[in-house]
Amino acid sequence: MTDHSERDASIVLDYQSGLNHRQIAPKHDLRFQRISQILREQGVDTRPAGRPAPAISPAKRAVAIKMYRDSRSLGEIAEVLGRKSSAINKILRGWGEPTRKNKVPPCGAPSKYLYHRCRCEVCIAANTKRCKVQRHARVARGKCHHCRNPPAPGHTLCEVALSRLRKQWKTTMLKRRA
Numbered sequence: 001m002t003d004h005s006e007r008d009a010s011i012v013l014d015y016q017s018g019l020n021h022r023q024i025a026p027k028h029d030l031r032f033q034r035i036s037q038i039l040r041e042q043g044v045d046t047r048p049a050g051r052p053a054p055a056i057s058p059a060k061r062a063v064a065i066k067m068y069r070d071s072r073s074l075g076e077i078a079e080v081l082g083r084k085s086s087a088i089n090k091i092l093r094g095w096g097e098p099t100r101k102n103k104v105p106p107c108g109a110p111s112k113y114l115y116h117r118c119r120c121e122v123c124i125a126a127n128t129k130r131c132k133v134q135r136h137a138r139v140a141r142g143k144c145h146h147c148r149n150p151p152a153p154g155h156t157l158c159e160v161a162l163s164r165l166r167k168q169w170k171t172t173m174l175k176r177r178a
């Protein structure tokens, strides 16, 4: 008999982090009905299918609000809460947390670089680090180094990135010749 304990543990974790049966099933090549069965076998209290994720605990809420006030990205907060980043603003507004739109974030925060366009040493270093992490994540997911496109066959870059590189290379060669 095959040992499914690792797979089952990861299903339980996914479920507790807020994913539903239909989101979990394809990850393991299972039908969503099988996911309910596994969760029951694992003694997990299941919420009715299709219902929203469970309420966020007061502890997690406090962490999320602190992160938000510390200008951490919505993606980071989403990870902590086990929700989609597109849902985070709505969740925060629901808690009565005012938007930080008009507040100038400290240097090193993603939005200070991206939206306030600060290019100080701290912001540049933080952005470089963030890009590197994102690049690794993209490559790990089998995407292009530079964007979310699928890479061209035999390359780690997509067609768009490749043609941009070729253009750049051509200009440098022409400059060198001149």
Ligand SMILES: [Zn+2]
Pocket (backbone or CB within 6 Å): 106, 107, 108, 112, 118, 119, 120, 121, 122, 123, 124
């Ligand atoms: Zn800065």
Ligand SMILES: [Zn+2]
Pocket (backbone or CB within 6 Å): 144, 145, 146, 147, 148, 149, 157, 158, 159, 160, 161
């Ligand atoms: Zn690309």
